[in-house]
Amino acid sequence: MTTFSKTPSEQRNVFSENLRDLIGPDTPIATLSRELDINRTQLNRYLAGESFPRPDILKRICDHFGVDARILIEPLSMLNNNGSDPMINPFLRDYIGAGFTTVTEDIFPSGFYRFSRRSFVHNDQFLVGVVHIRRENGNAYMKGFETKSALEAQNLPSDVPAREFRGVVMQQDDGLCILASRKNTLTCSFNYLSRVASFQNNFWVGYVTRTVPEHDDDLRATRMVYEHLGTGMRNALPAARGAGFRTEAELQPYHRRLLRIDAPFW
Numbered sequence: 001m002t003t004f005s006k007t008p009s010e011q012r013n014v015f016s017e018n019l020r021d022l023i024g025p026d027t028p029i030a031t032l033s034r035e036l037d038i039n040r041t042q043l044n045r046y047l048a049g050e051s052f053p054r055p056d057i058l059k060r061i062c063d064h065f066g067v068d069a070r071i072l073i074e075p076l077s078m079l080n081n082n083g084s085d086p087m088i089n090p091f092l093r094d095y096i097g098a099g100f101t102t103v104t105e106d107i108f109p110s111g112f113y114r115f116s117r118r119s120f121v122h123n124d125q126f127l128v129g130v131v132h133i134r135r136e137n138g139n140a141y142m143k144g145f146e147t148k149s150a151l152e153a154q155n156l157p158s159d160v161p162a163r164e165f166r167g168v169v170m171q172q173d174d175g176l177c178i179l180a181s182r183k184n185t186l187t188c189s190f191n192y193l194s195r196v197a198s199f200q201n202n203f204w205v206g207y208v209t210r211t212v213p214e215h216d217d218d219l220r221a222t223r224m225v226y227e228h229l230g231t232g233m234r235n236a237l238p239a240a241r242g243a244g245f246r247t248e249a250e251l252q253p254y255h256r257r258l259l260r261i262d263a264p265f266w
Contacts, residue, residue, distance in 0.1 A: 009049070011072065012052060013049045015046065015049070015052060015071060015072050016046060016047050016048060016049035017076075018075065019046055019047055019061070020047060022065045022071075022076070023047075029044065035064065036057075036060055036064055038057060038061075058072070075137050096170070099170035099171045100139045100168065101138040101139060102171040103139075103140040103176065107171065108133065108176055109228055110133050110134055110140070111132070111133060111229065111230050112131070112132050112228075112229040112230065112235070113131050113132075113226045113227060113229060114129070114227045114255075115128070115130070115131065115225060115227070116224070116225045116246075116255040116256075117224040118223070118259070120218055120219045121219075122153065124247075126245070126251055126259075127147070127245060127246075128239075128244065128246050130144065130229075130236060130240045130243055131143065133169065139168060141168055142166065142167040142168070142180060143164070144164075144165055144166075144180075145160070145164050145165070146162075146163045146164075146165060146182075147244045148163065149244055149245055151163060161183060162183075162186075165181060165182045165189075166180065166181065167179055167180030167181065167191075172192070175192060175193055175194035175204075176204070177190065177193075178190070179191075187210065187212070189209065189210045189211070190209045190211075191207075191208045192206040194206055196258060202228040203225065203226070203227055203254065205223065205226075205259075206223070206226075207221055207222060207265070209221040223258075223259050223260065223265055224259075225258045227252070227254075248261060
């Protein structure tokens with residue numbers, strides 16, 4: 001939807017979301033109200049998407065946060081991009097970028113996920129891990145940590161910064177893809193997932209590929225299962241404690257079934 005096709009209500013919501021992002025979670029509204037010399041009740045109306053500020057008040061807000069008047073109509077993520085971000089640059093925006101904001105909660109809910117896949121370096125073992133999916137400015141982002149044993153098996157650094165990876169979720173014609181990387185794009189992976197019809201509708205199956213040169217004994221692509229665990233820590237913590245290399249018998253039964261371990265992967 002273009003800026004000019006948004007309704008007044010949708011435009012107010014863009015501004016209120018931008019304002020909340022600029023303020024952040026740690027700044028008390030009363031403090032900001034005093035700093036901006038804006039009535040607290042009126043400021044809360046802006047934050048609730050109920051009204052726009054007058055031009056003089058808008059200038060006060062923009063000067064305070066170092067932004068311009070486009071915060072009324074464009075998401076903050078777009079304003080912070082000077083055209084150097086390839087994902088939302090006009091050249092790719094309607095191609096790759098178009099899939100970012102269409103990943104709704106119904107399609108791929110936020111929260112914790114347990115995943116299982118065959119190990120890339122130990123063909124007789126499987127890797128189990130936990131990732132977290134969150135929303136920001138309409139986009140779905142992934143964050144997780146490689147297990148120390150998985151990195152050590154590849155002779156890679158295994159300290160906490162080296163273990164962290166992040167990614168972005170995009171909608172595809174018949175599923176989802178996740179592009180993930182460790183910091184400074186040291187390694188990347190591509191995940192494709194499609195939803196599985198199950199009792200709780202909380203499983204996805206697909207495959208993962210990694211960006212490494214070809215070797216005779218190592219895998220570069222294998223099946224992968226995602227299981228949504230919810231948003232709370234009650235199910236996530238036990239899953240995190242069970243992360244790492246596992247035998248086929250140690251996998252969750254439904255994960256083992258979806259991985260189709262004895263079937264060739266094409």
